[in-house]
Amino acid sequence: MTRSALHACVLALPLLVGACTAEPEAKLHGYAEGDFIRIAPQQPGLVTETFAREGDRVARGDQLLRQDATVDIAVLAAAAARIDAATARYDDALAGARDPEIEAVRDLLRQALATQNDAAQSLERSQALFADGHISQARLDTVRAAATAADARVDEMRQRLNIVRLPARADQLRALQAEIAAAEADRDAARHRLDLRTVSAPVDGRVHRQLRFAGEQAGPAAPVYELLPDGAVHAVFFIPEPSLASLPVGTRLRVNCDACPADLAATLTTIDDAAEFTPPILYSDNERARLVYRAEARFASDAPPPGTPLFLEPSQ
Template sequence: MTRLRTLALLLALPLGLTACSAETNTTLHGYAEGDFIRIAPQQPGQLIDTAAREGDRVIEGDELFRQDATAEIAALASATARIDAATARYDDALAGARDPEIEAARDLLRQALAAQNDAAHSLERSQALFADGHISQARLDTVRAAATAADARVDEMRQRLNIVRLPARADQLRALQAEIAGAEANRDAALYRLEQRTTRAPVDARIHRQLRFGGEQAGPSAPVYDLLPDDAVHAVIFIPEPALASLPVGTRLRVSCDACPTGLEVTIATIDDEAEFTPPILYSDNERARLVYRAEARFASDPPPPGTPLFLEPAQ
């Protein structure tokens, strides 16, 4: 009986050691992943110059590349010329008639005043002659009518001079103002299109990969750079199903890798709801065919380069 008990204990010992080993093996596997930004121009066109190279650091607003802008420069010049023309028409309408037209109206008024003066003298003489009986009533009436017509002519010419001095009607001025506003809007649109031929860095980042070079065609579906923004590297972790309950969101993990500084930690930020089989990149004799949950974690500082394999353990 004692021999059987001893044999049973010896047979159970390897199983117990295996179980203990499985329980103490808390190392998780993962890798560093970058949140890359793919930089492409809004409109297609030929690249004239690329200002950055792979590995370069760029600051937000730095020029990355320029495209041929011949058509956009011409469109801006045309739009600016239309503004100048519309503004000149408005200024002309606001100023009223041109100087020669005003001077012609003044000449007509001077002629009317001279005729009025002659008619007034003629009426004065005719009234004296009529009083002495030298002319008839009909003759006096004719002279008086001529004087009245001369007065009316003066009033007409004076009004004409005032009119030519006036600016254009209010509705005409509003139409010209609208024309100027439309030309300015076209100018702004042309300037925007010209500015879009130069692409700048949207954030502080490092040039991870250059996809196209000067002389090549670039466009919305033909990007030029892949950028890795600062602090845009996170850890992708695969949590075995049995360990899921002990590693909730917010858990801190120690990280070790060839490029990791001592004491580097990550904090679990998200965990997928559905399990998956261990990805092929993590296959090993112990890892394959296990169900794992994909999680993402934030580095506390100094993240390693994207693609770096990671080994992680719960922080004490």
């Protein structure tokens, strides 16, 4: 090779290298990622039982854990007792006075009638004596006043008998009904809190990790299980900028990994709007292959475990 030819090759070498780096890679690199959910009680408390272990499959509604519910049971019993007491007071007010109370008022009425009868006879005699001049006007007035008082006493006892036969006033009955409703609301709230002491699986899936055990405290900020729902594993990979236009959302991809079946496929579902960079570079046309976009794809069949390295390429 002549000196001029060698010089031409040396000058062309950077261009050839730049052209090679600009070519997109045939395979896309990524990994499997799981959308885990954490299972925690809605209220703090002591865990008394756990029903699943790491690796167990659970179905929606399966019980996973139970908390100590001693206080909630006592609160529920107290609310039920208040309902019984308020209901009894309402029934008593609605029924009016009891038979012995009514009979006691009747006795008072009979006494008043007897007194009225005696006062009427005494008034009749006094009027006759006054007409004959045997008693004074003052004596007659006294007897007449006693008869009037006896008549008023009879009227009073008749009214009292009517009242004791009636139920309580409408306002009093409404107040008792409100008391019953408040006690029932307390009971429902206590029952709900008691139900929350038992936690069940919200979806079908697999127990990935158990974070707390029986005898430990758990609550909204202290979960007991980490659950991987069925279908919650997806592929995360990075698309070089030069390949972005050839990989639109909806592209079907072949997926390869050490434990993947030969026909495993995934569909490209999302591509981030913002680009990511590999270690700091001087941005230029020749270096733009280092500019990548994070993307996700959903598997068409059983997915590999989260964390599995993946190689993806468009299906032909």
